[in-house]
Amino acid sequence: xxxxxxxxxxxxYLNKAxxxxxxxxxxxxxxxxxxxxxxxxxxxxxxxxxxxxxxxIVNFDNANSLLIHLKMTGQLVWTPRANAxxxxxxxxxxxxxxxxxxxxxDMRKFGWIRILNKDQLDQELKRYxxxxxxxxxxxxxxxxxxxxTSKPIKTVLLDQEKIAGLGNIYANEALFEAKINxxxxxxxxxxxxxxxxxxxxVYVLKQGIKYEGSSxxxxxxxxxxxxxxxxxxxxxVYQKQKxxxxxxxxxxxxxxxxxxxxxxxxxxxx
DNA sequence: ATTGGGACCTGCTCGC
DNA sequence: TGCGAGCAGGTCCCAA
Numbered sequence: 621x622x623x624x625x626x627x628x629x630x631x632x633y634l635n636k637a638x639x640x641x642x643x644x645x646x647x648x649x650x651x652x653x654x655x656x657x658x659x660x661x662x663x664x665x666x667x668x669x670x671x672x673x674x675x676x677i678v679n680f681d682n683a684n685s686l687l688i689h690l691k692m693t694g695q696l697v698w699t700p701r702a703n704a705x706x707x708x709x710x711x712x713x714x715x716x717x718x719x720x721x722x723x724x725x726d727m728r729k730f731g732w733i734r735i736l737n738k739d740q741l742d743q744e745l746k747r748y749x750x751x752x753x754x755x756x757x758x759x760x761x762x763x764x765x766x767x768x769t770s771k772p773i774k775t776v777l778l779d780q781e782k783i784a785g786l787g788n789i790y791a792n793e794a795l796f797e798a799k800i801n802x803x804x805x806x807x808x809x810x811x812x813x814x815x816x817x818x819x820x821x822v823y824v825l826k827q828g829i830k831y832e833g834s835s836x837x838x839x840x841x842x843x844x845x846x847x848x849x850x851x852x853x854x855x856x857v858y859q860k861q862k863x864x865x866x867x868x869x870x871x872x873x874x875x876x877x878x879x880x881x882x883x884x885x886x887x888x889x890x
Numbered sequence: 891a892t893t894g895g896g897a898c899c900t901g902c903t904c905g906c
Numbered sequence: 907t908g909c910g911a912g913c914a915g916g917t918c919c920c921a922a
């Protein structure tokens with residue numbers, strides 16, 4: 621599912637494709653997934669893209685922005701010219717530029733696109749926790765949020781208001797990397813574990829970006845050119861239940877935590 | 891207040 | 907073989 625590395629990959633791709641282009645038209649096929657007035661961006665030029673948590677932000681030269689959330693099955697597919705495959709049956713919103721078209725596909729209709737002005741955008745994004753690559757994402761900060769709760773550490777990692785950008789895949793992988801059991805209460809983590817976890821989160825997210833995101837078996841994430849990411853080839857626990865741990869040979873377990881599939885090595889992760 | 895669970899959707903898998 | 911139940915997961919919303 622699109623988490624930080626997937627959205628970051630899309631951002632980098634679209635940064636090359638659409639910066640400097642003008643919006644010609646916005647066509648909304650699924651009304652509930654779109655809000656705002658298309659006329660507020662029609663004819664304006666894209667000046668840059670940003671990512672905040674799992675959101676993609678497209679900024680225009682009139683201080684308006686598109687705020688995009690792909691949720692689980694959203695895709696952004698860019699085509700410079702007419703393409704017989706697009707729009708497809710899951711295309712929900714079509715954004716036409718001078719030279720090319722951006723298709724927002726979303727099988728399950730959970731994702732959305734909103735048009736916001738600067739104030740609305742800032743208001744909307746301020747509630748999210750620190751970005752894992754920022755200096756605010758410190759051991760001291762993690763200590764302060766972990767000590768406040770006895771929720772399982774994995775549940776805390778998925779809370780966007782505490783840490784921005786982690787989803788189920790990278791939370792599982794980071795906990796394996798840090799050798800921490802996902803069910804361990806957050807407040808039970810010691811300094812050493814918190815330090816390992818912080819490093820592991822940064823590491824797995826960077827790996828995710830390096831391999832351009834995860835397009836696992838049941839994942840619909842693709843890059844804007846329609847090709848797949850490759851991080852799924854580097855999963856060590858996610859969807860590896862019943863397989864052998866690559867570090868110790870024990871069998872990877874799958875449990876349910878907060879309604880989410882949770883994967884870990886019972887021997888490596890204590 | 892915090893926390894847990896259902897709702898939102900659709901397509902796929904699994905069991906009867 | 908056919909069909910329905912269950913599942914998948916990011917986030918919001920409501921209830922205990």
